[in-house]
Amino acid sequence: MWPIGPLMREHRLIERMLKVVEGRTAEFRASQQGDPVLVERVVEFFRNYADRCHHGKEEDILFRQLAERDLTPELRAIMEGLLRDHVLGRELVGQLDKANQRYQAGDRGALAEVADLLERLTAFYPQHIAKEDKEFFYPCMDLFSRQEKDAMLDKFWEFDRLLIHELNQGLLERLEKRS
Numbered sequence: 001m002w003p004i005g006p007l008m009r010e011h012r013l014i015e016r017m018l019k020v021v022e023g024r025t026a027e028f029r030a031s032q033q034g035d036p037v038l039v040e041r042v043v044e045f046f047r048n049y050a051d052r053c054h055h056g057k058e059e060d061i062l063f064r065q066l067a068e069r070d071l072t073p074e075l076r077a078i079m080e081g082l083l084r085d086h087v088l089g090r091e092l093v094g095q096l097d098k099a100n101q102r103y104q105a106g107d108r109g110a111l112a113e114v115a116d117l118l119e120r121l122t123a124f125y126p127q128h129i130a131k132e133d134k135e136f137f138y139p140c141m142d143l144f145s146r147q148e149k150d151a152m153l154d155k156f157w158e159f160d161r162l163l164i165h166e167l168n169q170g171l172l173e174r175l176e177k178r179s
Contacts, residue, residue, distance in 0.1 A: 003141075003149050003150075003152040003153035003156055004137040004138070004141060006057075006153070006156050007054065007057065007058065007062075007132070007137065007156075008133060008137070010049070010050075010053070010054040011054075011129045011132070011133060013049070014049070014050050014054070014125060014129065015125075015126070015129065017042070017045055017046075017050075018121070018122050018125055018126065021042055021118050021121060021122050022118075022119075022122045024038060024118075025115050025118040025119055025122070028111065028114070028115050028118075029115050032111065033111075034100075034103050034111045034114055034115075036100055036103055036104045039096065039100040039103075039114060039118075040097075040100065042096070042118070042121075043093055043096055043097045043100065046089070046093045046121070047093055048167060050089065050125075051086070051089060051090055051093070052163060052167075053159075053160065053163055055086045055089070056159065056163070057156050057159050057160075058082070058086075058132075059083070059086065060159065061152060061155045061156060061159065062140070062152065063079055063082075063083065065144070065148075065152065066079060066140055066143070067079075069143045070143075071140075071143070075136065075139060075140065078131065078135055078136050079136070081131070082128070082131065082132060082136065085124075085128045085131075088124065089121075089124065089125070089128070092117060092120055092121055092124065093121070095113075095117055096114065096117040096118065096121070099113040099114045099117060100114055
């Protein structure tokens with residue numbers, strides 16, 4: 001299962017966030033009231049955790065190493081599709097952030113767009129995750145030796161360590177500017 005174990009654990013956390021988003025989106029629609037702070041946190045989660053952390057490890061480590069392998073045409077097509085999915089996820093989150101900012105600025109019509117984008121995220125990510133979990137990760141691991149898998153796992157841990165410092169340094173710098 002290693003080194004895909006950390007990636008799959010990250011999928012489970014993303015799925016938990018999707019359940020929260022799904023429930024809150026239904027509340028927004030029913031009450032015709034949004035929660036801009038919650039949406040900011042959702043944007044932050046998907047930008048920092050789902051994209052920078054999770055997709056970052058896939059793109060910067062796993063996919064780069066796979067690009068050097070003799071992938072079957074099917075696996076190569078799946079990997080290219082996953083990369084396109086990552087771009088689409090970034091675009092959806094960016095659109096969500098902008099719609100939420102408009103809602104916060106008083107544009108009540110933006111609430112429908114916020115809800116639509118949240119629903120698109122909750123429809124998009126489960127399909128993406130299922131593709132990785134069921135069609136991609138396991139066959140790809142057969143392309144690596146035990147030593148290569150161990151080295152990849154070490155790179156994953158180092159990636160996370162550096163990202164944690166980068167995110168927290170960025171937070172501190174933003175707070176310092178406000179002081």
